[in-house]
Amino acid sequence: MGQLQQVERYIQEGDVDALGRLIDQLNESTDFDLLYEAAGLLADYGFMGEADRIYETLLLHLPDEAQLKIDRASTLLELGEEDEALLLLTDVGPDDEEYVQALLALADYYQMSGMAEAALAKIKEAHALAPDEPVIRFAYAELLLDSGKYGEAVRLYLDLHEETDEIGGISILSRLAETYSAGAAYEEAIPYYEEMLQEQVLPDTLFGAAFAYFQSGNAERAVAHLTDLIDMDPDYFSAYMLAGQSLSVIGEDRKAYELFKDGIRRDEFDKELQLAAGKSALKLGLADEAEEHLHEALALDPEYMEALITLASLHNEREEDIKLFELLSDTKDEWDDHPLLNAFLAYAYEREEQYDDAYVSYSKAYVGMKEDHGFLESFAKFLLEEGKRDEALVIVKELVTIIPENEYWRAYLEAQNDEEV
Template sequence: MNNDAEKMFDAIRENEQEKALVYFNESLKKAKIEKDIEGLAEFARSLHMAGFLEQSKESYLLLQELAPEIEEWNLFLAEIAIDQNQTDSGLDLLLQFDEESELYPNALLMLADAYQTMGLYEVSEHKIKEAMRILPDEPVLVYALAQLYHTSGKYKEAIILYEQLVEEETQDLWQENLFILLADCHNAIGNFEEGIDYLEQIYQEDHTSDSLFQLGFAYLQLKQFPRAVQIFEQLLEMDPDYNSAYFYLAESLDEEHRHEEALDAIQKGIDIDPYQPEFFLFQAKLYLKLSEENEAEKSLDQVLHLDPDLMEAKLLKIDLLIGQESYDEVIQMIETEDNEGIYHPNYEWRLAKVYNEIEEFVKAAAHFDKAYLTLADNLSFLEDYSEFLREEANDTKLAELVAKALMLDPNHTYFNELRENLLTSE
């Protein structure tokens, strides 16, 4: 790079944009006069890396003028066009490379990357494999294909290629740790033990926030809760703003019956981002486990403020109101939903329970019958319905319910006792 190019970057660092533009133009003039191909190429690449795409493009166009025999300029111009979301222009430049060109594999790889960005995974795969036929031993192409499979959800295929790269001892070539990538693929298909094996091989100082999150999540899925807690706490000590880790730390603590500590973790996540309904929903569940119904109701109200359509929160709120014997409020809440065209079979179940409590048994029976049409495989519902049928002395319907329940769970204690009672009373 000439002196004007260096002055341009100094001006940029000092936020003197107009002065930088003057130095840029002077630099191009000098390069054109001196025909400094090497210096101009270095300048163009530095501009591209710094994000000055238009100036980089102008520099490469000048290089094309000064050294038209060098095909590489088109590769860089294509890359800039794609970076500027001018994908069609970039593809047109790449498609100009023919099979005889030494840069043809490079063009194929760039085409594959562009097609992958466009979601055309099969076309991308075809381009990479075409390049691999030309350069069969090139690890960059193996890595590119592994990344494509990884991105497109073909995790088993990606695992094979990542393992090949590990066996070839190419780990130092890539920005991302191959063990982390392998673990991510294994975790994605539920092979959490294999994922853990890879992640535990990473040196402590080489772990990223994401790799620690993967490791903690894998231990959580395997129900190794103490280790999950340990990993998530390690992650949050390293990166206190890794918000989703607070949720899974709270879940791990909850599984350990450390509910108050779980509440503390979920609150820290809420403090970082107070617009996450799932955090407030989990907070409500924790408050319920601690018998703090008022706090649970506040959390549920916050959930429904952020996401009015979250059915799980609506049902929890209704159950809370039923527990408080606020039956009119439940009926009004469900009627409002009905008027807005929102229907859920669980609403029928809750209405049946409410009408049973206020001794409007005909209405209760009607709602139980409607709920049964879609909740016949829900054992909790069948228990509630069976209790109602026992009170109503409807043994015929009760026998049908008991038979259905025992088909779902032949060893269910409650329904086996009901069956014995029905047989005895015959």
Template sequence: MEKMIPFIRVMEDGDIEKLDGMVDAFLLEENPDEQYGLADLLTEYGFIQEAIKTLENLNFLFPEEDQLKIDLAQLFLELNKEDDALEMLSNIEKNSESYPQALLTLADYYQMIGLYEVAEHKIEEAIALLPGEPLLQYAKGELLFETGRYLEAARLMEDLLASKSELQGVDLSLKIAEIYSAGAAYEEAIPYYTEALQKEAAPEVLFQAGYAFFQVRQYETAAKHLNHLLEIDPDFFSGYMLLAETYAMLEKNEEALSAITDGIARDEFEKEYYLFAGKISLKLGRVKEAEGFLQEAIALDPEYMDAIYILSSLFSQEEMDEELIDLYETLKQEQFEMSSMYPLLATAYERLEMYEKAYEFYKLAYTEHKEDAAFLEKYLYFLLEDGKREEAREIISILQELQPENSEWFDMME
């Protein structure tokens, strides 16, 4: 290890020229085992070209060592030198002990370029040679997972779990949970998340488990996991939104608002936090507080349609007509139009007795709301009040089609 310390220092400094000279000298002076160790170190630090140089030297010295060819092929693939990689692997004979690993490397390559059937064929060929090899079974499971064959992948991983809990540092319980979750089989995923959490309550696992419990409507357990998550990692930002949503489903709106405001305190630039806080504030009847949150969301994204619509609806419902018109004018200055505001603006101008502007927005809204009976009824009475009888007839005709059981429209037409 002491011989590697100078290399580590040079790599951390990023001095490529000096590193090249040191590697050349090392290859002349040190034994093959030391050289192989250097190749591992260079790969670990991301100096792939230098690692290839080291392995090529060893391959020249020991052309019969197929493991060196596999190592080189894997590094060539990292550099997108597919032809060089395939040439290396093609030099490995079928009777070689390393042939199954070569097949697995080929499978990784074909999987990477999207040729999943070819990749699966290579893995199956390797499994036929080494039927009891867990790494090959795991590789097949990962391929099935990536191609959306979740149930097959989970079953295969469960077979592996029966004999061992980890494989090359991978927690198989957690892997099975992730596979089931990817296939939306959250009920099946939960026992495996629970098993994984018994080993280590890692933040990401707590979040995934919380999400799974949320999906199966076990909100109390979801909240427990998410609170634990935020205790150990207060900067796990997505946890705040999920926790707030969980409390909202439990109708614990005060706790939901508290959770999302904690999230805002951690990440004041997340517009979705403000939108959710605005919605919850409205549920709690805190209109001014809701307005403030929604204004913040729009300040972060002037074209945030969800926040704009909810704030517009709030202004309309509270008959804050001037505020609604100001919001529209501000958006218009930003060259942003939102047609869902037109019916609300028509009502606002009508209440302010600005009938020409009201008529303008009723006409604009009419284009996209010809099947909205509630809007058409309001528009109809506005037209009748304004003496626009011919236009009113058109609206009545549409209402007759939409609500043929309502005799009022037929009586009105007569």
């Protein structure tokens, strides 16, 4: 049995001690081809430390071999030895045949490290050196997509699409659909999604197509794809939200609400579905059901501001002041400076004739609601009733600026001006 076969046998048998002894023997060998194959085999099986020992030995004998530097660098990156790996990769120069390969490895490293611009610079250099190489064009397109440069990425994917259907097991059609969607070119994405669906119907493709249709204003087609998706995979949770939203757009509010509830039954911990169900129930006039959903959303996330505002708005609209006080007192740390919630509280205090508290809440809300004429009118009336005419006059002047067509406040302001004269 050859030594390579022994390496594989010890790996498969899990005989680490025997494997270690064999690697010691291999490191004494001068059969560099054998050593190189053994290192590759070990790396393929995930024995990176053992592979690195052999690459290190090879580089001692062949210090100028660029391919060895790249292979060892890849192994070191897997082991978390980034600094040493980068030294090896940057030691591969433009005169080396493997320079483009080193650039690709550097681009991968920089991308994984979150250094997008550095990654793009390396892949751009590689592309300039080998512009016709499909793998490089694909890698360049992938980095452009990740960096949000969708137009440039699309051009590369379109060129690749004329030559091949996939690279590295990744469909070029899927990348075109994804890139157009990421760049908000949803109508351009749709034909690629539909072509993919003709080849194979997959849940992610159905969802992608549905989202593109929804964003393009074709909610009916979105519903059709999402119905197929939920039938295919009832646990594809995102489908329930988008399906409910699509049904709501086309006026099917009852069906939308039922779909949101179906989604909640599948995933009761989805706060966004609870909020959507609450809003849907409100559209249907089901206030009690809406309140229940909104409380569930807040139980899942007490800092969920949209659910808090929606529930507070419901209590304010129904003049459920005690419930509003309880809700906002329980969550005061989360919203204390929120203008709209202070406005709701001000209205409730005023209704309950707690005028000092109402004044404090009105004043806090005013800071962020100077453009809301409905709030300003309520605040102005409150100030006038409380005898705070000077403060009220400031609000009235703002009202006349915002809604000059309002005859009541314009007349009030003119009357005050006449009094001053």
